[in-house]
Amino acid sequence: MKYVIGVDLGTSAVKILLMNQDGEVCQEVSKSYPLIQEKSGYSEQNPEEWVGKTIEGLTEMVKNFNGDIQDIEGLSFSGQMHGLVLLDEDHKVLRNAILWNDTRTTVQCRKIEDIVGKERLLDITKNPALEGFTLPKILWVKEHEPTIYGKASVFLLPKDYLRYRLTGHLHSEFSDAAGTLLLDVGEKKWSKEICNLLGIDISLCPPLVASHEQTGTLKSEVADKTGLSGNVKVFAGGADNACGAIGSGILSEGKTLCSIGTSGVVLSYEQRNDLDFGGKVHYFNHGEENAFYTMGVTLAAGYSLSWFKDVFAKEIDFDELLNGIDEVPIGANGLIFTPYIAGERTPHADSVIRGSFIGMDASHERKDFVRAVLEGITFSLNESIEIFRENGKKIDNVISIGGGAKNKEWLQMQADIFNVEIMKLASEQGPGMGAAMLAAYGCGWFSSLKECADKFVQVSETFTPKEENVEAYRKLFKLYQDVYLSTKTLNEGLQEFRK
Ligand SMILES: Nc1ncnc2c1ncn2[C@@H]1O[C@H](COP(=O)(O)OP(=O)(O)O)[C@@H](O)[C@H]1O
Numbered sequence: 001m002k003y004v005i006g007v008d009l010g011t012s013a014v015k016i017l018l019m020n021q022d023g024e025v026c027q028e029v030s031k032s033y034p035l036i037q038e039k040s041g042y043s044e045q046n047p048e049e050w051v052g053k054t055i056e057g058l059t060e061m062v063k064n065f066n067g068d069i070q071d072i073e074g075l076s077f078s079g080q081m082h083g084l085v086l087l088d089e090d091h092k093v094l095r096n097a098i099l100w101n102d103t104r105t106t107v108q109c110r111k112i113e114d115i116v117g118k119e120r121l122l123d124i125t126k127n128p129a130l131e132g133f134t135l136p137k138i139l140w141v142k143e144h145e146p147t148i149y150g151k152a153s154v155f156l157l158p159k160d161y162l163r164y165r166l167t168g169h170l171h172s173e174f175s176d177a178a179g180t181l182l183l184d185v186g187e188k189k190w191s192k193e194i195c196n197l198l199g200i201d202i203s204l205c206p207p208l209v210a211s212h213e214q215t216g217t218l219k220s221e222v223a224d225k226t227g228l229s230g231n232v233k234v235f236a237g238g239a240d241n242a243c244g245a246i247g248s249g250i251l252s253e254g255k256t257l258c259s260i261g262t263s264g265v266v267l268s269y270e271q272r273n274d275l276d277f278g279g280k281v282h283y284f285n286h287g288e289e290n291a292f293y294t295m296g297v298t299l300a301a302g303y304s305l306s307w308f309k310d311v312f313a314k315e316i317d318f319d320e321l322l323n324g325i326d327e328v329p330i331g332a333n334g335l336i337f338t339p340y341i342a343g344e345r346t347p348h349a350d351s352v353i354r355g356s357f358i359g360m361d362a363s364h365e366r367k368d369f370v371r372a373v374l375e376g377i378t379f380s381l382n383e384s385i386e387i388f389r390e391n392g393k394k395i396d397n398v399i400s401i402g403g404g405a406k407n408k409e410w411l412q413m414q415a416d417i418f419n420v421e422i423m424k425l426a427s428e429q430g431p432g433m434g435a436a437m438l439a440a441y442g443c444g445w446f447s448s449l450k451e452c453a454d455k456f457v458q459v460s461e462t463f464t465p466k467e468e469n470v471e472a473y474r475k476l477f478k479l480y481q482d483v484y485l486s487t488k489t490l491n492e493g494l495q496e497f498r499k
């Protein structure tokens, strides 16, 4: 029996899956690392942590592996998108990575719009200037840390840096490059025009390959440390949402994914690269060749729940925290939460907005707050579902993955709020599964990713919307939507008091 490894470099942790040729998950290892948040709106990580925790995880996996190590044939990656890793000419990291949920770059976004032009930016990149994307981060470093910028010879995205450390080769690939705002998404090449207009040397952009392409083998020192063979073929991999889509079988038109990790996304497969959503949803290259996807993003989905747990119930795990939410009625006894604790992207591209609990009552208990947090996150994702429906998409069923898919009440809530059938997969680790599938396809086990998905992706449970719940949530959703408008000015006033 042969095996492949999928490494998902998430925001909360690196999750490693060992899969066999029958599509069975043989091992799962997870190693977490912290966010560094110096100021409100800032979010960074130390890339060395990603490398150290991945090597630790791979070593643990090898220790528990009973077969012949030479049978582990391939390895690929899925990674948190948009994060900026800057390297000097010796390929040493120049500063902490600035992550996708860091919103310090509003000024740089406006500058990009002024210089490139909103329409031209949409023509080339298919996306508007948003704080989370990589280009505004590059401009921020150029402006605020000129000495560091002066030493930069190349930028990488998070999983591309991890791959570089495991193989010694520098690459990016289309699905992650699409989230930089520097890629001509239709033409699949770095945009000289954008680089020239913004004074960025195009040599900062790494060579591009396709997600399933082999980019080398493991460096001998990595093979020695982990116990893996130095012959393991390493494939480029993809953005975590592209890999989540592959790992959930979102490989044809009409299929929709909901992923609740640190962020939350609603994603739809697109065959065409010329649809017009006016920048309301992100439009990126898929990890499948010559395919695309559109998606709406809630910045703090799982992060809202983990924030709540860290502050109010640090000592217990997620299962215990969510225990009892089914005893709380829909609407959390009159409590609404908006998950804007790190600002928001879809549908409100707003780095200043912050979260609220509306309707707090002396009778509320912790479980009411937990239910309100879950409902608020799910309402936010429903805003993306609504955008897709308003643009003519028919959404009847959705595959749900990510940490948020571990809880059955939350899955039923998704069915009721989205008014769709929710499908849970045998493994909720969609991005890691997608990475493993890219390795399996790259190794030649299958003639296409679709053929691989037929073997690897299995629906384990379905949640059907309940009419009375759908009605109740419809009313609540309207109230939820009002909270953004009612708290926008308040948050602008509060901005000067933030850390
Ligand atoms: N048992 C659980 N029930 C519900 N949600 C959970 C559970 N465990 C984790 N989560 C949620 O999943 C999130 C992590 O999901 P994950 O997909 O691993 O994120 P990432 O890829 O961003 O690292 C946590 O922030 C938490 O909100």
Ligand SMILES: O=C(CO)[C@@H](O)[C@H](O)COP(=O)(O)O
Binding pocket: 010, 011, 012, 079, 080, 081, 082, 100, 101, 132, 179, 240, 241, 261, 262, 263, 264, 265, 282, 297
């Ligand atoms: O910024 C985006 C997508 O545009 C995020 O979805 C990141 O890709 C992080 O993903 P998770 O760690 O939440 O999976």
